[in-house]
Amino acid sequence: MxxxxxxxxxxxxxxxxxxxxxxxxxxxxxxxxxxxxxxxxxxxxxxSKEALLLGVLERYRHLLHPVVMAPVEAATEDPIGRVFALLQQYRDWFAPLNFTMGCPIGNLALELADSLPGVRELVRANFDGWSGFVEKWLKEAGDRLPADADRGQLAHLVLTVMEGGLMQARARASAEPYDASVRQLRRYFDLLEDQAARQRRPGGRRR
Amino acid sequence: MxxxxxxxxxxxxxxxxxxxxxxxxxxxxxxxxxxxxxxxxxxxxxxSKEALLLGVLERYRHLLHPVVMAPVEAATEDPIGRVFALLQQYRDWFAPLNFTMGCPIGNLALELADSLPGVRELVRANFDGWSGFVEKWLKEAGDRLPADADRGQLAHLVLTVMEGGLMQARARASAEPYDASVRQLRRYFDLLEDQAARQRRPGGRRR
DNA sequence: AACAATGTTGAGTGATCATTCAAATGAATT
DNA sequence: AATTCATTTGAATGATCACTCAACATTGTT
CATH class of the missing domain: 1.10.10.60 (Homeodomain-like)
Structure with missing residues (x-):
């Protein structure tokens, strides 16, 4: 051994x-x-137990790409499609657990962000990894999204929907709140794409 | 005494x-x-300590209207305005705490939803209270929102943004992720209102 | 005033908590 | 084969955990 x-x-x-x-x-x-x-x-x-926790958070950070992001990027080419593929893959992961567990990082964030020094930084590093990929994809989407739609803000919103949606799914023991939030996020992106399309064809008037 | x-x-x-x-x-x-x-x-x-927790959750449920919702409804008449007034009031509450504390209910939801029976039901009852008010307001908005935009789903999204946004704000010790998510939610509602306005004036074409 | 019911006291319970450490073992180097 | 260093053993530590209970105080009822 x-x-x-x-x-x-x-x-x-x-x-x-x-x-x-x-x-x-x-x-x-x-x-x-x-x-x-x-x-x-x-x-x-x-x-100490706390050092063990930091090790766990470090481990999550290292596993982010091979376990989470690589499969998404392998399965989907379209950059905006990747955002929703990620949301779908996240759902496929937590739904079979019968909503008995939340986000491993988000849980620790809420339980310990303040009481244990060092935890917050690693939690932030993890979230930065997640939102970094989303932001990268949104930038790759180029003019399919309106120029004035801030990619960083949108990436935050995507993460917010993941974490907030899972929290409510857990509280209700049902995927419905998550699905509802993702569907509305989808509609938002559709509207943004419409808006960008209209901007690309100035003859189209209206906004 | x-x-x-x-x-x-x-x-x-x-x-x-x-x-x-x-x-x-x-x-x-x-x-x-x-x-x-x-x-x-x-x-x-x-x-037991657990019974005390249930008492605390019951207390939150009873305080929801007088402490949270009544001030919002008193300060803002416009139904959609109330949604964002709630998001703003929530921000005004947690920001001065220097992001050292999350949502009292959300925290407990993530820590205990599964390990303690009874907790999940009361957490759900609390969230139902919150989303119930939001859904009521969105219904009052009538045709200012597209008919096919599900009010229940939108209410879920609003709560999702509150909880997910606060979680990330806490992790980053900054209001920015929350503000970014709320700004994007605002833009979504603006786009929905535009869409509904166009549907009300069929002469306006385009969608 | 007598009584019952409700609320309060605070020391004490065993269980579990994170952590320590001296001694034994394993693997690598010389 | 001898030496060294990393790893493992597992019982023991004091602290803290949620919780109990018999005695006492207070309040409300008659």
Whole structure:
């Protein structure tokens, strides 16, 4: 059993348990039992439970591209299509869990952003990764969106819909609030594309 | 010191501490100290910490109208204006807290929706209250919005923007993600109103 | 004034919390 | 084979956890 194996198993188990039960709701003893590791081993790699949490957040950050974004970009070419492919893939991930778990990062953000120093920065880094991809896609959409529609703001809105929609889906144990929000976001983008199309053909008048 | 006073002080203190530190992050002993109450007193009114949480959520539900919605309706007549007045009032409330605290209900929703039975139902009841008002306003907007724009879905979107926007504002310690999302939501509503106006004057062509 | 019901006191319960550490083991280098 | 360093073992630590309870005080009823 190599070094990397044990450390990875600890990180993976901790990530799962923090996601399922929250940080304060997860005891170190539970992590030890489920990862099949002794206390000393864990504390050999991580000086504290908090350091373990930071490791988990670092891990999420590294997994963002290979696990989340690469599949989306592989499945969809169209840049605006990628935005909604991401929203769909997110839904496909959380819906089968019966709405028993929220966003792994968002949960930790709300539970700990203020009480633990360092957490907020890593949460922000994670969100920056997510919104960075969305913003990149929206920029690639070029003049299909109105020039005055701020890509950064739109990317924020997309993330907002993901996180807020999942929160309400969880509270209601139903995908409906998420789906409703995504459908409205879709309509918004359709209207923006209409507007941009009209701007591209100045003969079309109206706005 | 009447009965109601002690019980209220416990509920108020618990609500504040749960909001600041989360449910699992708040010890009963802290509640006792800050509410200046003995353990036996608390357990006289609430059989468990969980029951206390349910009391807190009930309290939020009862305060929704007098504390949140009545001021909005008093300050703004226009139904669509009320939606954005609510979003603004929400911002005015959380921004001065330096983004150290999220939505009291949303936080608990994400921390506990699954682990504690009963919590989810009360969280849902709270969210239903919020979205109920928004949906009512959107219905009052009548034909200012397109007939095929589902008012319930739009209300979900508004709540989604509130919760998701605040989550990201907190993670970034800045109101910017919230403001960006609200601005985009504003633009969406503007586009919807344009569309509805065109539908009302069929001579206007185009869509 | 007597009584019952409701509310309060606060020390004490066992369980679980995150964490420590000296000793044993494993792997890599010389 | 000897040495070194990283890793693992697992029992033990004191602190804090949610919670209990028997005694006492207060309030309301008759």
């Amino acid at each position: 190599t070094t990397a194996e044990t450390k990875d198993r600890i990180l993976e188990t901790a990530a799962r348990l923090f996601h399922e039960q929250g940080f304060n709701g997860t005891g170190v003893s539970t992590i030890l039992r489920e990862a099949d590791v002794n206390a000393g081993s864990l504390y050999h790699f991580f000086p | 009447t009965t109601a006073e002690t019980k209220d002080r416990i509920l108020e203190t618990a609500a504040r501490l749960f909001h600041e530190q989360g449910f699992n992050g708040t010890g009963v002993s802290t509640i006792l100290r800050e509410a200046d109450v003995n353990a036996g007193s608390l357990y006289h009114f609430f059989p």
